[in-house]
Amino acid sequence: MRFLVLLVALAAGAAQADVRVRVAATDPPADATLGRDQSFYVRIQYDADEPASLWARAYAGGKRIEKGWRSNASATYSGTGEALGWVEFYVPMDVDEIRIFAGGGKPYREWQVATHPVKLRWTDGPRVGETAPWVPELQRATAARWEAERRAAAAKPRSMGEAAFGLLVMPLFLGAVLACIGAPVWALWKWRGWWRLAAVLPFVVMAFVVARIVIDTSRDPTSHNLWPFEIVYSGAAGLALIVVLALVRRFTRAGARAS
Numbered sequence: 001m002r003f004l005v006l007l008v009a010l011a012a013g014a015a016q017a018d019v020r021v022r023v024a025a026t027d028p029p030a031d032a033t034l035g036r037d038q039s040f041y042v043r044i045q046y047d048a049d050e051p052a053s054l055w056a057r058a059y060a061g062g063k064r065i066e067k068g069w070r071s072n073a074s075a076t077y078s079g080t081g082e083a084l085g086w087v088e089f090y091v092p093m094d095v096d097e098i099r100i101f102a103g104g105g106k107p108y109r110e111w112q113v114a115t116h117p118v119k120l121r122w123t124d125g126p127r128v129g130e131t132a133p134w135v136p137e138l139q140r141a142t143a144a145r146w147e148a149e150r151r152a153a154a155a156k157p158r159s160m161g162e163a164a165f166g167l168l169v170m171p172l173f174l175g176a177v178l179a180c181i182g183a184p185v186w187a188l189w190k191w192r193g194w195w196r197l198a199a200v201l202p203f204v205v206m207a208f209v210v211a212r213i214v215i216d217t218s219r220d221p222t223s224h225n226l227w228p229f230e231i232v233y234s235g236a237a238g239l240a241l242i243v244v245l246a247l248v249r250r251f252t253r254a255g256a257r258a259s
Helices: 002-016 134-155 160-190 196-221 227-252 254-258
Strands: 019-027 030-032 040-059 069-071 078-090 092-105 109-122
Touching: 019 092, 019 134, 040 069, 040 109, 040 134, 078 092, 078 134, 134 254, 160 196, 160 227, 196 227
Parallel strands: 030 109
Antiparallel strands: 019 040, 040 078, 040 092, 069 078, 092 109
8 A cells, every 4th residue: 555655656746847838039030031040049938847958849730840950959957947949940941830848857758848839931041130139148048057067067076987988988989990991901901802802892881971971961961960970880880791701711711712
């Protein structure tokens, strides 16, 4: 019986922990035409029972717009106050709704906390109008919050495991990069015939990945935010191929026959 009472209490506490949000103002107004890369700012009033991040997202026809946009990152907010959200497009776009999302809790989750109907059109033209006075005020407050969070994180003592990982991660990363490049180069130098042609494949894959990143980011700068990892993954695939080919050569004695 006590166990059931405890579960009910925990469930009630989780249900009460929430983030209540209201869109207090926008800049420019909700019915406006904006230029390329011009931000639509949202003044968010919040009342948060638990620390949470707040983001603005653009929608059209009830669906989230996936490409051609940028929006605010978020500090962590709790208690009562104001936050700044924004979204901007670098391609022509019509938007009919701005939704505010919160993220936080344990376990972590993201959920919608407010909607605001708009009639916005982004064009390829220049920016239109001047920024409202509350926008730079909230920008300064947001920058100060980010700095406070950075200092708090820097002052927090690291565990032995975190310290060891921090010391090892860069040498391991550099070693992986050198192995991904060095293994195909070694194979090209050592192998002959069809084996040498096979050793070229990692470079072909790498060239394809890099070319795709360059082309895609020229169209949409946000399309490959983790591009270094894409290159490393393609290099790891090439390294795995060289290792497999080397094992095949060893166990079939193909290398001995070739020499």
